Amino acid sequence: MKTIIGNWKMNLGVRESVALARSSLLLLRGKKVAPHMVICPSTIALSEVRKVVARSGCGLGAQNVSSEEQGAFTGETSARMLFEVGATHVIIGHSERRHLFGETDEGVNAKMLKALEHNLTPIVCVGETKEERTAGHVKKVILHQLGTAFKTVRPKFSETLFVAYEPVWAIGTGETPSVQEIVEVHTYIREILGELFPTAPETAFAVLYGGSVNGENAYSFLREKEIDGLLVGGASVKIHQLKEIVDAACEVLIAQS
Numbered sequence: 531m532k533t534i535i536g537n538w539k540m541n542l543g544v545r546e547s548v549a550l551a552r553s554s555l556l557l558l559r560g561k562k563v564a565p566h567m568v569i570c571p572s573t574i575a576l577s578e579v580r581k582v583v584a585r586s587g588c589g590l591g592a593q594n595v596s597s598e599e600q601g602a603f604t605g606e607t608s609a610r611m612l613f614e615v616g617a618t619h620v621i622i623g624h625s626e627r628r629h630l631f632g633e634t635d636e637g638v639n640a641k642m643l644k645a646l647e648h649n650l651t652p653i654v655c656v657g658e659t660k661e662e663r664t665a666g667h668v669k670k671v672i673l674h675q676l677g678t679a680f681k682t683v684r685p686k687f688s689e690t691l692f693v694a695y696e697p698v699w700a701i702g703t704g705e706t707p708s709v710q711e712i713v714e715v716h717t718y719i720r721e722i723l724g725e726l727f728p729t730a731p732e733t734a735f736a737v738l739y740g741g742s743v744n745g746e747n748a749y750s751f752l753r754e755k756e757i758d759g760l761l762v763g764g765a766s767v768k769i770h771q772l773k774e775i776v777d778a779a780c781e782v783l784i785a786q787s
């Protein structure tokens with residue numbers, strides 16, 4: 531299986547989100563084999579987009595969640611609230627949250643625990659900065675981010691949890707690592723997860739790539755068996771780009787079936 535997750539970031543209002551959700555679903559219509567799709571609109575659009583994706587098989591993700599259960603946390607949205615409005619997934623530890631809003635690995639861990647407690651499937655983002663890459667610290671950074679994010683986490687393994695490798699320097703820049711470099715990091719992520727969860731089945735985790743994915747490069751990523759799917763930002767709100775990405779996933783799935 532391949533999964534395409536669209537992170538719409540802070541780009542669309544409610545009406546635009548509903549329209550994009552409809553057109554995104556149409557891309558899957560009539561396909562004999564299709565990727566699993568998850569769309570992540572802004573928090574205010576979740577309940578309306580839920581009506582569009584209901585019974586479609588498409589997941590509905592939030593872009594962030596509070597690490598707290600409830601209380602005096604102005605502006606925050608709890609996991610229970612997200613679940614109530616129909617979210618099935620939640621992005622945790624996105625690099626924009628880490629770098630613009632000061633989220634820490636410990637905070638990511640607390641959010642993971644809350645998400646799982648309230649039946650939201652986490653999409654945990656990890657990835658190095660340009661400086662960390664230049665210093666040769668990619669593996670060290672990923673090990674620390676994953677080790678902390680999953681600390682004391684007890685997944686049920688009945689749902690696939692997502693880990694997205696999103697190098698910070700590749701987000702919204704048009705730059706990406708080479709396919710070979712991504713495969714290497716994904717293999718390493720799987721090794722770490724294997725050590726953290728030795729009894730987990732193969733299907734327990736899916737490792738996605740994110741960062742400047744578009745209609746042109748999607749196929750080269752998706753054809754790799756180590757790349758279980760893509761976390762797409764900018765191209766997921768441009769329907770013609772998303773169409774090319776979905777078509778690339780279909781082509782890969784047909785070739786591999």
Ligand code: 13P
Nearest residue numbers: 537701702741742763764
């Ligand atoms: P871009 O696809 O716009 O580079 O963003 C990637 C991303 O941040 C997805 O979460």
